[in-house]
Ligand SMILES: Nc1ncnc2c1ncn2[C@@H]1O[C@H](COP(=O)(O)OP(=O)(O)O)[C@@H](O)[C@H]1O
C-alpha cells in the first residue's frame with residue numbers, strides 16, 4: 001500500500017546530496033551549485049547572496065537587501081530561572097547527547113548547551129509556543145542542519161536549522177522548528193528578533209536571532225527551496241512546473257497565526273511549521289492533492305521541505321513536513337474580516353456565504369475524487385459519538401461554565417450513535433478527507449470574488465494521526481456554521497447568523513446535492529462537538545470570547 005508520502009517521493013532527483021552541507025552554500029563554493037538539467041527554467045546561475053564583510057564587519061558588502069544599516073550589539077539574555085534540580089537538560093543533568101545523524105557534525109559539539117539559556121528566555125515568549133506558563137524541564141536536540149555556515153568567505157552571517165524537543169511537566173515533549181540567523185552584530189530592525197549572544201559552542205560570540213525576519217536569510221531559504229535535493233537530513237522538493245520569478249522581496253506575515261509565514265513579493269507564501277509532529281502535515285498533503293487534481297479552491301504548493309529523521313509514533317517512517325511554499329493570493333480578504341464588516345452594518349452577505357458553500361462542496365468533491373472514501377457503519381458511528389462524548393466530559397471537567405449543559409448535550413451524541421443502526425441502504429454516512437478546521441478565517445476571497453480555502457492542518461489541538469483520518473464532510477460544514485454564529489455574536493447580531501448559515505447551506509447543497517439542513521442529527525452532533533472544542537479553546541486562549549461558544553451550547557442543549 002502506498003503511504004501518503006510515497007506520492008512525493010522520487011518526483012525530484014536528489015541532486016545536491018553530499019558533503020557536510022549537502023552541496024548547499026558552503027564557504028568554499030559560495031554559490032548554489034546548479035545542475036545543467038535543472039528543472040527550473042528561471043534558475044540557472046543564482047545571484048550571490050548580499051552578505052557582509054568577514055571578521056567583525058559592520059558594513060554590508062554590495063547591495064544589501066536590508067535597508068537599515070545601523071548595527072547593534074545585542075546584550076546577553078538576562079539570567080533565567082534555573083531548571084528544577086536534576087531536570088534533563090539543566091546544568092546539573094545535561095540532556096542526553098543528540099543522535100549523531102540528525103546534527104551537522106561541525107555544529108554538534110556544544111550546540112545544545114549554548115542554545116539552552118537562550119531558548120529558556122525566548123521560546124516561551126513566542127506566540128506559537130504551546131507550553132506557556134509551564135516550567136521547562138529540558139531540551140533535546142532532534143536535528144541541527146547548517147544551511148549556511150558563518151565565518152566563511154561570505155562573512156560571518158550564518159543560517160542554522162534546528163529541531164528541538166522541549167520537555168515540560170504534564171505534557172508530551174513538543175518538537176519546535178527554529179531557523180536561526182547568526183551574526184556578530186544585528187541591524188537594529190532585527191534586534192527584537194534576537195535570542196541573544198551564544199556563549200560557547202559553534203556560534204560562540206555570534207548573536208542568534210529568528211532568521212525568517214532577516215530578508216537576506218529568507219531569500220536564501222527561497223533559493224534553497226527552488227533547488228530540489230537534500231541538505232543533511234532535510235529534503236527540499238519542488239513541483240516540476242514551479243516558476244520562480246526573480247527578486248521576490250521577502251517579508252514576515254503580520255497575520256495572527258499559529259506558525260510563521262514569509263511572503264515573497266506577491267508570488268508565494270512560505271509557511272514554516274513551528275510545533276511539528278512526525279509525519280506528513282495534512283496542510284501539504286491535502287493542498288497538494290487538490291492542486292494536482294486541478295482544484296481552483298486551493299493555494300497550490302510549489303515547494304516544501306521535510307525532515308527525514310524518523311520520529312516516534314505511527315508516522316515514524318514518513319518524512320516530517322517542516323515548511324510549504326504556496327501561491328500567494330494578493331489582494332485577498334479573509335472571510336472573517338468580511339463577515340464582521342457585514343455584521344457591523346447588518347448587511348447582506350448571503351451571496352458570498354452561498355459562494356463559500358459552493359466552494360466548500362467543490363473542495364469536498366475534489367478530495368473525495370483524489371483520496372479514499374468509505375462508508376461508516378454503525379460501529380464506526382458509535383465510536384465517533386463516544387469520542388465526542390469523551391471530549392465533552394474532558395471539557396466540562398476543565399471549563400466549569402460548560403457543566404450545566406453537559407447532560408443535555410450528550411443526547412446529540414447518543415442520537416449520532418443510533419444513526420448507524422437505522423441507516424437505510426444507499427444512505428450511509430460516508431467519511432473522506434476534509435479540511436478539518438474550517439472557519440471563516442480559513443477562507444480567502446480574491447479580488448474577482450473567488451473563494452480559496454487555506455490551512456488544511458486540521459484542529460491544532462488534535463494529534464496529527466487523528467487530524468489525518470477520514471471524517472464525514474458535514475464536520476466542515478458544521479465548522480463554518482459555527483463561524484457565522486461567531487461573527488454574529490461577536491457583534492451582538494444573532495439574526496445575521498441565521499440568514500447566512502442558511503445561505504451557506506443552500507450554496508453547499510447546490511453543488512454537493514446534499515443539504516446539510518436535511519441531516520439534523522449529523523449537523524447537531526458535529527456543531528456540538530465543535531462548540532465544545534471552542535469552549536475549551538476560548539477558555540484557554542481568549543476567555544473574554546467564551547460566551548460565544550457557550551451561547552451555542554445553550555441552544556444545542558435544547559434543540560432536538
Ligand atoms: N495563500 C495565501 N495568500 C494570501 N494570504 C495568505 C495565504 N495563506 C495564508 N495567508 C494569510 O496568512 C494567515 C495565516 O495563514 P494560516 O495558514 O491560517 O496560518 P497558521 O496555520 O499559522 O495559523 C491567513 O489568515 C491569511 O491572512
Ligand SMILES: O=P(O)(O)O[C@H]1O[C@H](CO)[C@@H](O[C@H]2O[C@H](CO)[C@@H](O)[C@H](O)[C@H]2O)[C@H](O)[C@H]1O
Nearest residue numbers: 258336437439440441459460482483486534537
Ligand atoms: O486558525 P487556527 O487554525 O489557529 O484555528 C484556531 O483558532 C481559531 C481562532 O483564530 C479558532 O476559531 C474560532 O474563532 C474564530 C474567530 O476568531 C471563528 O471564526 C471560528 O468559528 C471559531 O472556531 C479555531 O477554532 C481554532 O482551532
